[in-house]
Amino acid sequence: MYQQMSFKELVKVLGLGAVAVVLGVEWLDWLTRRLRVSRGPLKEVLFFPSPHVCVEHLFTRLRRFPCACPLPHGIETSFSRLLEHLLSARTSLDLCVFSFSHMELSRGILLLHKQGVIVRVITDRDYMTITGSQIGTLRKAGICVRHEMSTAVHMHHKFALVDGKKLITGSLNWTLTAVQSNKENVMITEEPALVQPYQQEFQRLWEASDPTNHKPQTKLKPSFVISD
Amino acid sequence: MYQQMSFKELVKVLGLGAVAVVLGVEWLDWLTRRLRVSRGPLKEVLFFPSPHVCVEHLFTRLRRFPCACPLPHGIETSFSRLLEHLLSARTSLDLCVFSFSHMELSRGILLLHKQGVIVRVITDRDYMTITGSQIGTLRKAGICVRHEMSTAVHMHHKFALVDGKKLITGSLNWTLTAVQSNKENVMITEEPALVQPYQQEFQRLWEASDPTNHKPQTKLKPSFVISD
Numbered sequence: 156m157y158q159q160m161s162f163k164e165l166v167k168v169l170g171l172g173a174v175a176v177v178l179g180v181e182w183l184d185w186l187t188r189r190l191r192v193s194r195g196p197l198k199e200v201l202f203f204p205s206p207h208v209c210v211e212h213l214f215t216r217l218r219r220f221p222c223a224c225p226l227p228h229g230i231e232t233s234f235s236r237l238l239e240h241l242l243s244a245r246t247s248l249d250l251c252v253f254s255f256s257h258m259e260l261s262r263g264i265l266l267l268h269k270q271g272v273i274v275r276v277i278t279d280r281d282y283m284t285i286t287g288s289q290i291g292t293l294r295k296a297g298i299c300v301r302h303e304m305s306t307a308v309h310m311h312h313k314f315a316l317v318d319g320k321k322l323i324t325g326s327l328n329w330t331l332t333a334v335q336s337n338k339e340n341v342m343i344t345e346e347p348a349l350v351q352p353y354q355q356e357f358q359r360l361w362e363a364s365d366p367t368n369h370k371p372q373t374k375l376k377p378s379f380v381i382s383d
Numbered sequence: 384m385y386q387q388m389s390f391k392e393l394v395k396v397l398g399l400g401a402v403a404v405v406l407g408v409e410w411l412d413w414l415t416r417r418l419r420v421s422r423g424p425l426k427e428v429l430f431f432p433s434p435h436v437c438v439e440h441l442f443t444r445l446r447r448f449p450c451a452c453p454l455p456h457g458i459e460t461s462f463s464r465l466l467e468h469l470l471s472a473r474t475s476l477d478l479c480v481f482s483f484s485h486m487e488l489s490r491g492i493l494l495l496h497k498q499g500v501i502v503r504v505i506t507d508r509d510y511m512t513i514t515g516s517q518i519g520t521l522r523k524a525g526i527c528v529r530h531e532m533s534t535a536v537h538m539h540h541k542f543a544l545v546d547g548k549k550l551i552t553g554s555l556n557w558t559l560t561a562v563q564s565n566k567e568n569v570m571i572t573e574e575p576a577l578v579q580p581y582q583q584e585f586q587r588l589w590e591a592s593d594p595t596n597h598k599p600q601t602k603l604k605p606s607f608v609i610s611d
Binding site: 193200202204210253293305306307309310311312313314324325326327332333337338339340342344346347348352353356360 | 423426428431434440443481531535536537538539540541552553554555560561564565566567568570572576577578582584588
């Protein structure tokens, strides 16, 4: 009788245990889904101007000794967040920017290019050769850059696509004045409904600005003063 | 016996019916939530340039006779969508824009102001008095406009908040060149995680540009050529 009860109890315990495990797994799954739904894809908003701080650690993650530059260290700013998102690229970076003269953002792109990330840049025709523009530096490094073909209009976008799934967009041109002085905004999102249209538009503009589809035109304008 | 069975059956049918109704309601509720989650809040992306079409019907919804202007009619464009979102304001419009010279967008804001919508505008100090700027027109109509106080930096945002819950943001200045010629983007969303930071930033800039908090400075620069 004792053995029989004990066996019954064992069956009960095992049965209840199995039910508890199944319910627990179901509950965890539900909880994970709930949390994912409530958080959703990445959505981040940055406002500028951003204070000038050291961002050396973002370029050299394994640096053994701390940076000795005189700038403030260990401070997260809108600019450091922007740079972090840019440097998170692992496979591709599609950049569509009106004016690009910021040296640290340029350094970031050169680093990605060196790491094997496929970088494509579209910029404005007039602004690509202005004093301080980083477009020439990117081209010299072997990065493929195209520009708006028409002389009558501006390619005024300021967006980037990281690995085809993270969108960085806003009012901010990639210049030092925009980052450190102006009132600007940048939004970073992985929401597919927002990312996909920008990805399609980049591809459309990339093909439209393919120089092999256009007849040679007059020379680009000589350098002039940077304006955002 | 027949009566008793019949009663039992009635109870069974009623019970099963109640269960079916409860399950049906639960299922409908689940389905609605699923659909809402998959669609989520409004997310729309517009690209420019936008073809020049008639948008008269957006200003005068109850117009009895069709517009007789020579522009194409009945065509939805990026600009008509932008204007529709602007005109959807019922209580408030907070606009933060670097350069504003587009007459139809200005007409839209004047209409909202006339309808009792509370309009607040923040703009750039230099660009508010350039030739073609609509800022003077808005001010003359009694709309409250503030501008960046510093002469050294630009208020370079281009965003609007409709009824405090719909964000319109992007690269597009509110000018005719931007709308009809340039490569530009505008995103419209009601995603709270994106709308709220812009609402807070607007309020911060609104208070920071309150003229009563600042000493009088030198006169504004005279008018000069529009640039986006």
